[in-house]
Structure formats: structure tokens, C-alpha cells
Amino acid sequence: MGEDVTRRNFLTIAGAAVGGLAVGAVGGYTLIPPKETIVEVPRDVEVEMPVPEWPWAYPRFDVEAVKVRAYDAYFVSGCAYGAFEGILGELRENVGFPFNTVPSKMMVFGKGGGLGWGTLCGALNGALAAVNLLTSEYGAVGGEIIGEYTETAYPTWKPDETVKTDADLPTSVAGSPLCHVSVTKWCEESGFASGSIERKERCGRLTGEVAGRSAEMLNTLLDGAFVPVFQIPESTTTCNNCHYDTGSVANVHAISDCVQCHGETH
Amino acid sequence: MGEDVTRRNFLTIAGAAVGGLAVGAVGGYTLIPPKETIVEVPRDVEVEMPVPEWPWAYPRFDVEAVKVRAYDAYFVSGCAYGAFEGILGELRENVGFPFNTVPSKMMVFGKGGGLGWGTLCGALNGALAAVNLLTSEYGAVGGEIIGEYTETAYPTWKPDETVKTDADLPTSVAGSPLCHVSVTKWCEESGFASGSIERKERCGRLTGEVAGRSAEMLNTLLDGAFVPVFQIPESTTTCNNCHYDTGSVANVHAISDCVQCHGETH
Numbered sequence: 118m119g120e121d122v123t124r125r126n127f128l129t130i131a132g133a134a135v136g137g138l139a140v141g142a143v144g145g146y147t148l149i150p151p152k153e154t155i156v157e158v159p160r161d162v163e164v165e166m167p168v169p170e171w172p173w174a175y176p177r178f179d180v181e182a183v184k185v186r187a188y189d190a191y192f193v194s195g196c197a198y199g200a201f202e203g204i205l206g207e208l209r210e211n212v213g214f215p216f217n218t219v220p221s222k223m224m225v226f227g228k229g230g231g232l233g234w235g236t237l238c239g240a241l242n243g244a245l246a247a248v249n250l251l252t253s254e255y256g257a258v259g260g261e262i263i264g265e266y267t268e269t270a271y272p273t274w275k276p277d278e279t280v281k282t283d284a285d286l287p288t289s290v291a292g293s294p295l296c297h298v299s300v301t302k303w304c305e306e307s308g309f310a311s312g313s314i315e316r317k318e319r320c321g322r323l324t325g326e327v328a329g330r331s332a333e334m335l336n337t338l339l340d341g342a343f344v345p346v347f348q349i350p351e352s353t354t355t356c357n358n359c360h361y362d363t364g365s366v367a368n369v370h371a372i373s374d375c376v377q378c379h380g381e382t383h
Numbered sequence: 384m385g386e387d388v389t390r391r392n393f394l395t396i397a398g399a400a401v402g403g404l405a406v407g408a409v410g411g412y413t414l415i416p417p418k419e420t421i422v423e424v425p426r427d428v429e430v431e432m433p434v435p436e437w438p439w440a441y442p443r444f445d446v447e448a449v450k451v452r453a454y455d456a457y458f459v460s461g462c463a464y465g466a467f468e469g470i471l472g473e474l475r476e477n478v479g480f481p482f483n484t485v486p487s488k489m490m491v492f493g494k495g496g497g498l499g500w501g502t503l504c505g506a507l508n509g510a511l512a513a514v515n516l517l518t519s520e521y522g523a524v525g526g527e528i529i530g531e532y533t534e535t536a537y538p539t540w541k542p543d544e545t546v547k548t549d550a551d552l553p554t555s556v557a558g559s560p561l562c563h564v565s566v567t568k569w570c571e572e573s574g575f576a577s578g579s580i581e582r583k584e585r586c587g588r589l590t591g592e593v594a595g596r597s598a599e600m601l602n603t604l605l606d607g608a609f610v611p612v613f614q615i616p617e618s619t620t621t622c623n624n625c626h627y628d629t630g631s632v633a634n635v636h637a638i639s640d641c642v643q644c645h646g647e648t649h
Contacts, residue, residue, distance in 0.1 A: 166475075171486035209432075218484035220437035223516035231511065232525050234560050235637025236503035237496070245497065246512070250489040259498050294500050297637040304634040311636040312628025362578025368570040370577040371501025371563040378644060 168215040175251045178332035185276050187328035191321040192280045197227025200243030203328035230296025238296045240327040257345055258334050263294050264347025272322035281318035292377050352376040434481040441517045444598035451542050453594035457587040458546045463493025466509030469594035496562025504562045506593040524600050529560050530613025538588035547584035558643050618642040
């Protein structure tokens with residue numbers, strides 16, 4: 118940060134930011150409108166975050182509401198925004214602070230596996246970010262979300278009010294968390310083009326399902342009843358015996374299915 | 384969200400959250416400590432977000448400071464957290480609100496290409512989320528960050544104070560935004576194991592570089608001088624003539640290099 122950024126900037130920006138709020142009581146505090154004077158605070162003062170410590174405690178989710186919200190949000194700004202907004206939007210609307218301080222739009226980039234590059238499925242990216250915001254158990258829950266995704270025949274769920282088509286759609290199992298693999302497998306199974314309204318509808322429903330399952334797991338976690346069941350494919354553990362971090366080859370640091378892309382190479 | 388979540392919860396949570404702040408002036412507003420009474424707000428009142436509209440205006444970055452912060456943060460919670468915190472941490476510390484309302488820990492999941500699954504490089508994931516928070520031009524800037532990543536020989540930068548090793552490290556070009564491809568190519572080029580301290584040091588430096596380049600592009604954007612230069616590989620555009628969305632095959636919705644994984648199949 119350049120030397121030209123001082124607390125004066127901080128106070129000016131902050132003043133502008135909350136300026137849109139009506140004067141009144143927020144969080145029990147009374148907000149008194151700013152005066153013309155800018156208060157200087159010494160630079161070495163530690164600024165405490167005005168939000169709770171991470172992770173942010175959450176209440177029980179209405180899973181169906183999360184699904185529908187994620188599905189609808191998909192058609193606003195894509196899969197990653199959709200899944201993130203499905204979860205965070207529920208919290209923002211029903212709880213408010215601190216969930217209303219994180220703009221869901223920050224996750225739009227995840228669409229199409231990262232701005233269309235076909236890597237991590239955006240629905241996973243958005244859901245994982247939301248889960249990671251809400252629990253220190255993001256590793257166990259997130260691993261289960263990814264693992265389950267690779268084995269699930271999507272889409273199996275349909276909202277009452279669909280956007281692109283109300284048709285029941287063919288399903289496919291991705292075997293991978295990659296957007297590219299997931300979409301192409303579905304196109305090949307279904308015969309629909311990747312640019313078709315059916316493919317978009319499929320990804321919208323999938324976004325609802327991934328967000329919904331994430332919310333469901335978060336609920337189970339609240340009950341102290343979360344038990345992950347996904348097992349890494351045996352082919353991967355076999356390959357990684359030699360290829361992972363400290364094996365005899367040790368040129369891989371990943372747990373995705375090896376055989377899907379590399380085939381049975383030995 | 385269950386019916387048991389009411390505005391009373393919202394106000395209670397909000398009060399608890401800001402309760403840790405010293406009484407004083409923030410953003411020009413005077414904070415008056417909460418009284419014992421809880422103010423009830425009717426449920427149908429629209430709760431305005433207490434942060435600016437997305438995207439959040441940012442000041443010029445000190446690029447070297449972003450690199451060092453991202454590098455150091457990598458060794459706290461991994462690549463995605465590292466890149467995100469490199470950018471957001473600078474803003475939180477030097478500007479404050481609203482950047483101090485988003486916990487960087489929400490991006491930890493991106494490590495190892497998504498909890499170790501080897502998909503989108505976590506440094507990219509974290510940097511893209513930060514960029515997406517700060518500008519509506521996240522598509523152009525983010526596409527350039529990803530594209531440049533695929534063509535860059537990492538690591539080329541080293542901080543003054545290294546964590547794992549001070550050695551100059553071999554470099555490799557990933558040709559892909561995938562963690563798995565990026566790490567394995569480097570292991571093969573360098574001869575170091577994926578579990579080695581050198582590989583971790585390499586990913587730490589790469590995290591610094593990706594965050595730094597993102598900050599540099601954000602600076603250029605502030606100047607109105609951002610011009611993306613990355614071009615999608617010709618092999619990809621050739622394949623996608625038929626395979627993309629509305630082509631004659633139309634079974635692909637991705638722009639990553641096709642030949643790297645699929646070879647010259649026709």
C-alpha cells in the first residue's frame with residue numbers, strides 16, 4: 118500500500134460507505150451522523166475487524182430454500198455466484214449481520230470452472246467458499262461435497278418454477294470436480310449441445326443441488342452428526358502410493374481420479 | 384432458514400459483534416454503546432447491506448508489499464488464502480473498512496487446487512476472488528491473470544526473507560491453470576518431490592507473484608491503462624470451432640488448452 122494511503126483515507130471511505138444508512142439504531146449502537154470534521158487516528162492503532170471472528174456461527178438452513186435461491190441466482194450471475202448466494206443470501210436475508218457484509222458478487226469469477234477455463238466446477242467453488250466462511254470443519258465438509266459431486270448423477274432435482282425448460286433432463290456422473298469434464302460428459306450422455314438451453318438448465322439445477330447438499334451437511338454439522346462417507350477411488354490411492362508427495366516418484370500433489378485422464382498407464 | 388430466526392437474533396448477533404470495538408468515532412459516525420434494551424424491527428423491513436455496493440473501490444497497491452504478504456500468508460494457510468490475503472490484507476491494514484469485514488480465511492479451501500483435488504491453482508482462486516471483489520472488470524483482469532499464469536515460468540521472484548529455503552529454484556511453465564499440471568510439471572523440471580520443502584517454497588513464491596501481478600493489473604486499471612494481451616492458444620480455438628457451445632460437435636464449454644491433455648487427436 119503506498120504511503121499516500123493514510124487513516125484519513127480510511128475514515129473518508131468508511132464515512133462514505135455507511136452514509137447510505139438511515140440514522141438509527143444498529144446492533145444496539147446509536148449511529149450519530151458524521152460531522153464535517155475528519156478524525157485522525159494514528160497509523161499504528163490496530164484496527165479490529167468489525168465482524169465476528171472467523172468462522173461465522175450460522176443457524177439451521179431451510180435446504181429447499183437454499184436450493185431455489187442458488188438455482189435462481191445461477192441465472193443472474195452463473196454457477197459460483199449461484200451456489201455462494203444460495204447459502205449466503207439465506208443468511209443475509211434471515212439473519213442479517215455479519216452475513217450482509219460479504220458481497221456474493223465476489224464469487225462470480227468461478228463460473229465455467231474459473232472464467233470459462235473449465236477447471237473447478239463453479240457450483241463447487243461457490244459452495245466451498247460459503248462453507249469455508251461458516252465452519253473450521255471446511256476440510257471435512259468440503260471434501261465430502263467434492264467427493265459426492267464426482268459420484269452423483271446430476272441433475273436429480275428440479276425447482277417448481279424453472280427458468281429455461283421444465284423438461285426432465287438426462288443425467289450423468291462427472292467422476293471429476295472439473296467443470297469441463299462434468300459438462301462434456303453430460304453433453305455426451307444427453308446429446309444436448311454445451312450452448313443449449315438444456316445444458317444451462319442442467320447447470321442451474323446442479324448449482325441448486327450442490328448448494329442444497331452443502332447446506333444439508335452444515336445442518337448435520339450443527340447436530341454434531343456429520344460423518345463423511347466419500348472414499349478416494351482405489352485407482353488414485355494405488356497411483357499415489359508412488360506418485361504422491363513422498364512416494365518413490367513424488368511428482369503429484371492431487372487426489373482426483375488419475376485413471377479418468379491418464380488411463381491405465383502401468 | 385427456520386422460522387426461529389428473527390430480527391431479534393439479528394440485532395443480538397450484531398450487538399455482540401461490534402461490542403468488541405472501543406467506543407469512539409468510526410467513519411465519522413459516533414458509536415454510542417448499546418443499552419440493555421433490544422430494538423425490535425419488523426421482519427419485512429429490507430436490511431440494507433452495511434457495506435458499500437459491489438465492487439469495492441480500492442486505492443493503489445504497493446505491489447511488493449502484496450507479494451511479501453501473500454508469500455508469508457501462504458505459509459499460514461496455503462496458496463488460495465495466501466493470494467487473497469496478500470491483496471485484502473493490504474487493504475484491511477491500510478484502509479480498513481469495508482475490507483475488514485471479509486475474513487480471508489474463507490478462501491483457505493482453494494489450497495491444492497480445491498482441498499487438494501488439484502483443479503484450479505489456489506493462488507489463482509484467491510487472487511481472482513480478491514479481484515472480483517474490487518472491480519466489475521474482473522472478467523478482463525481475471526482472464527489475463529489466468530492466461531499469463533499458464534505462460535509464465537514460475538518462480539521468478541524471491542522475497543528478502545524466505546521461509547523454507549533461500550535457494551534459487553528451477554522454473555517451469557504450466558501451460559494450464561490446473562494445480563496438478565502446474566505442480567507436476569515443476570516437479571519433473573526441477574527433480575524435486577511434490578512433498579519437498581523446495582516445492583512448498585516454489586508454491587509460496589508463485590503465490591506472491593500471482594497476487595503481485597493481480598495488484599499490478601488492478602493499479603493499471605485505476606490508471607485506465609489496463610490492456611489484456613493474453614491470446615487463447617490457436618490449438619484451442621481450432622478445436623473449439625467445432626467443439627464449443629454451438630459448433631457442429633458442441634460438447635465443450637471451456638477455453639483451456641485442449642492439446643495439453645488430449646493431444647492432437649484429429
